[in-house]
Ligand SMILES: Nc1ncnc2c1ncn2[C@@H]1O[C@H](COP(=O)(O)OP(=O)(O)O)[C@@H](O)[C@H]1O
């Protein structure tokens with residue numbers, strides 16, 4: 628079953644499409660990385676899913692039901708833009724207000740449950756305004772987790788976090804999916820960070836979904852290449868180009884794509900009188916793949 632299934636979804640503002648006939652499929656249990664530049668339509672898509680905006684046309688299904696179904700709405704938790712907390716109230720009080728808002732029956736237990744998930748059990752009494760950016764993002768997630776949702780929608784929760792904040796966020800998201808069986812839709816333009824956690828990717832550009840791919844497929848598609856240095860780069864490149872289909876110059880390095888046997892590359896160069904001074908085996912990461920994909924689409 629899919630947690631989210633969107634067909635042909637459109638939303639325009641002043642005759643401009645913010646979301647343009649978008650299709651999206653998020654399987655249950657996924658951490659779906661929703662990637663796109665600023666203004667590409669990520670927040671608008673999320674607001675549509677949450678029912679904060681009314682679509683012009685199209686279809687949204689959550690867990691097999693229409694997204695307006697009341698039974699399904701209570702299973703969605705979201706953090707879009709900011710958590711809307713009162714700065715002068717404590718973390719606990721802010722969560723309590725949201726519990727009351729949601730009509731939860733045992734708010735104290737629920738608050739401790741979500742604070743534990745976001746690793747903030749010890750900060751319940753801290754005033755919201757005293758919290759660091761990383762803590763505020765985590766409080767936002769705690770808010771969204773109240774009521775034990777099956778689908779969590781997080782709009783750029785990694786934005787502006789330092790390395791440590793990102794690591795904690797990653798651990799939290801893995802916990803939420805693996806321990807609590809929640810599906811997560813998370814948007815970002817920081818590709819490197821999503822690469823470590825996402826099980827699926829959707830790439831949006833100018834309101835259109837230009838690619839949906841699982842991390843597994845992405846991995847299979849990611850090209851392996853060897854980058855190396857020799858003294859006579861021009862000749863070495865010519866030698867390699869005779870044997871390998873895709874040899875490119877990349878600054879101070881030569882890149883040989885789709886190589887399984889690194890030793891063979893070295894051997895070929897040695898036989899032609901070259902000494903390899905540096906050699907590395909690499910894989911095109913998501914960030915590089917994304918840049919390439921964007922530049923391909925640019926001219927269309
Ligand atoms: N309430 C609104 N009124 C007018 N234009 C909007 C509104 N919300 C979003 N937009 C426009 O829709 C486009 C997509 O915005 P958004 O969904 O916020 O993108 P993202 O979240 O990917 O940065 C942008 O061009 C933005 O200016």
Ligand SMILES: [Mg+2]
Pocket residue numbers: 666669670671782
């Ligand atoms: Mg946005």
